Amino acid sequence: MTTNTNDELAQIFEGWSSTVGKPTLKDNARMTTRGVDVFYGEKQAIFGVDLDIGKNEVLAMIGPSGCGKSTFLRTLNRMNDTIDICRVKGDIHLDGDNIYDKKMDVVNLRARVGMVFQKPNPFPKSIYDNVAYGPRIHGLVTRKAELDEIVETALQKASIWNEVKDRLDQPATGLSGGQQQRLCIARTIAVSPEVILMDEPCSALDPIATARIEELIAELSENFTIAIVTHSMQQAARVSSRTAYFHLGRLVEVGATDKIFTAPEHRLTEDYITGRFG
Numbered sequence: 001m002t003t004n005t006n007d008e009l010a011q012i013f014e015g016w017s018s019t020v021g022k023p024t025l026k027d028n029a030r031m032t033t034r035g036v037d038v039f040y041g042e043k044q045a046i047f048g049v050d051l052d053i054g055k056n057e058v059l060a061m062i063g064p065s066g067c068g069k070s071t072f073l074r075t076l077n078r079m080n081d082t083i084d085i086c087r088v089k090g091d092i093h094l095d096g097d098n099i100y101d102k103k104m105d106v107v108n109l110r111a112r113v114g115m116v117f118q119k120p121n122p123f124p125k126s127i128y129d130n131v132a133y134g135p136r137i138h139g140l141v142t143r144k145a146e147l148d149e150i151v152e153t154a155l156q157k158a159s160i161w162n163e164v165k166d167r168l169d170q171p172a173t174g175l176s177g178g179q180q181q182r183l184c185i186a187r188t189i190a191v192s193p194e195v196i197l198m199d200e201p202c203s204a205l206d207p208i209a210t211a212r213i214e215e216l217i218a219e220l221s222e223n224f225t226i227a228i229v230t231h232s233m234q235q236a237a238r239v240s241s242r243t244a245y246f247h248l249g250r251l252v253e254v255g256a257t258d259k260i261f262t263a264p265e266h267r268l269t270e271d272y273i274t275g276r277f278g
């Protein structure tokens with residue numbers, strides 16, 4: 001069994017400069033990150049990550065607990081801004097716009113890059129009002145009929161419409177966990193994001209609800225770009241086309257999902273996917 005002590009890892013990462021695989025895409029990148037470092041106070045959590053997320057791809061991010069997956073994901077829609085001690089360096093672009101530019105409207109950015117969290121977090125409002133919330137605050141509609149249509153379409157795309165169409169005025173908190181998570185996905189979709197970030201979206205769900213969300217991810221990838229953090233390698237294999245392996249804040253390896261899981265090029269990746277580490 002191969003495990004690495006922290007000293008050995010420090011050695012592995014000494015002079016670390018390259019990622020195995022192709023972190024950058026030529027023509028179809030929707031988001032690009034270059035030289036991204038993240039600090040919490042003095043402590044550095046992410047080291048020089050270069051990674052592109054392609055249009056309409058599902059990119060999975062995997063790696064041992066504490067390796068920085070959530071931290072990196074949060075840099076992509078500036079969710080880290082909400083953490084006082086957190087500082088982000090490097091360049092992150094969305095369709096050519098520098099998202100850390102002073103002129104960037106962060107509320108608008110978070111509509112363009114939506115996020116679905118580990119635990120479903122519907123607002124304590126009706127099912128309808130949860131989905132209508134974004135379109136309302138972003139002033140996307142003026143007429144009730146338009147809003148009704150957006151709400152219905154988002155719920156359909158999130159494959160929950162049939163379960164809720166007769167109870168739209170009831171509290172969202174009355175739904176099951178899996179339904180709540182699909183509602184949260186509908187809420188994200190309702191503002192037509194370019195990218196959807198998902199941080200372990202199924203970890204609070206049972207296997208049936210998980211399967212529904214995984215099917216949904218496949219459907220959504222036709223229209224949206226998705227980056228998903230998951231602890232489940234089976235899930236990464238099922239839903240993603242590319243997988244990025246993170247280790248101690250570094251992007252170790254990225255490539256086609258089937259290649260990462262069958263013929264990884266880096267020992268750290270291999271140790272993780274074969275269960276020898278993490």
Ligand SMILES: Nc1ncnc2c1ncn2[C@@H]1O[C@H](COP(=O)(O)OP(=O)(O)OP(=O)(O)O)[C@@H](O)[C@H]1O
Nearest residue numbers: 040045063064065066067068069070071072083085
């Ligand atoms: N708000 C915070 N303040 C200080 N340190 C933090 C904060 N959030 C994360 N960290 C630290 O940053 C590092 C990366 O954490 P992160 O939560 O991004 O890892 P992760 O890969 O998502 O882990 P997990 O798989 O357990 O969710 C860890 O060392 C963690 O302790």
Ligand SMILES: [Mg+2]
Nearest residue numbers: 069070071199
């Ligand atoms: Mg995490």
